[in-house]
Amino acid sequence: MGAEPGTSETVLALDGVSKLFGQAAAVDGVSLAIRRGEVFTLLGPSGCGKTTTLRLVAGLERPDRGEITLRDRVVASASRRIFIAPNQRNLGMVFQSYAVWPHMTVFENVAYPLELRGMKRAQIRDKVTRVLELVGLAETEARAGTLLSGGQMQRLALCRALVYEPDLLLLDEPFSNLDAKLREQMRVEVKLLQRRLGITVLFVTHDQVEALSLSDRIAVMHRGRVEQVGPPRCLYEEPASAFVRDFLGQTVILHGRVGRLPSGHAPPVVAVELNGALAGRTLAGRAAPSVALPHGGAAHLAIRPEDIEVAPHDPPRPETNWLPGVIESLSFVGDRYEARVALGGEYHVALFIPRGREWREGERLQLGFPPERMSVWPA
Ligand SMILES: Nc1ncnc2c1ncn2[C@@H]1O[C@H](COP(=O)(O)OP(=O)(O)OP(=O)(O)O)[C@@H](O)[C@H]1O
Ligand SMILES: [Mg+2]
Incomplete structure (x- = not known):
């Protein structure tokens, strides 16, 4: 509705x-x-x-x-x-x-406000019965509210x-x-x-x-x-x-600077050259709504963990928007794996991995960051 x-x-x-x-x-x-x-x-x-x-x-x-x-x-x-x-x-x-109200039955608890308003008994019975049925409490109507x-x-x-x-x-x-x-x-x-x-x-x-x-x-x-x-x-x-x-759901954040777009990408996609242990790597993403992203400016790349793609270490994927990692910890939780993947230096990513294939702790893999799923924000 x-x-x-x-x-x-x-x-x-x-x-x-x-x-x-x-x-x-x-x-x-x-x-x-x-x-x-x-x-x-x-x-x-x-x-x-x-x-x-x-x-x-x-x-x-x-x-x-x-x-x-x-x-x-x-x-x-x-x-x-x-x-x-x-x-x-x-x-x-x-x-x-x-x-x-502890001294009243379930029925009386609902009826009381209507009685206060001076409604007729028959009408009260109708209304109360109807709402109690609606929420599945009809059978409890004679019971004390506290029970x-x-x-x-x-x-x-x-x-x-x-x-x-x-x-x-x-x-x-x-x-x-x-x-x-x-x-x-x-x-x-x-x-x-x-x-x-x-x-x-x-x-x-x-x-x-x-x-x-x-x-x-x-x-x-x-x-x-x-x-x-x-x-x-x-x-x-x-x-x-x-x-x-950040308030709604999990976000993986990578840090860098706004750089040159790799070939094959065009605005509104923005390229970010990563910092720290991932220096030398470039990822592309969509600019966040109504933000200014000047060339060279500090930027965050954000992605929901479920949007990250997971692939085995071999064969190698393209450099752009794929990063190598190592599975640091892994738990099998029935329908999938929960994993923490180290990308190097301070970068770790917590994500779910489908159980289609068997994975092990210490195993190398590649993580894919689809540009259409990445958003770029000024840092
Ligand atoms: N009667 C009051 N006198 C003074 N300050 C108040 C009063 N009621 C609320 N505040 C203040 O107003 C702000 C908003 O409070 P409010 O209760 O609306 O928050 P809330 O979003 O419902 O939070 P919560 O999730 O904790 O219930 C808080 O800083 C609170 O301390
Ligand atoms: Mg509140």
């Missing part, structure tokens, strides 16, 4: 939103538009402003600058002095530290947010209390649920795997600002900054 261009409707818009705590901006001029039916994720390291952004959307904080619009209604505006209370925003929220497993409690917290049929569901690290296996399971369940209900989700995490697997689009945040917004694959393959590149 990823929003299609042209047909998409903006559910939530942030326009130049800032939030200061004392002198420091926890959120610094953030502008975002979240479309109907998408899972939109705020991803970034601890302290980058993700929770504060979510709290601003929820109405638990007031912006110092900028405007927040939900559907077509301005819910917060610093300059126009508009502030709509959290309970008037029709949002569902699941925060990192969700609480299950649930971690994953079930997590689902119960989700039910309580869903029962309102919110325009937007806010999830702040909702899986952080779960072990790795359960996290993975919940990730799939939330995605299925979101697709089935067609709800819009604003999701917060510092876990890049979670973000990549769950999101239609991701905003990578750094120090209160948005560094880049895009679909997961686009951010992974075409990061707009070194921060985004």
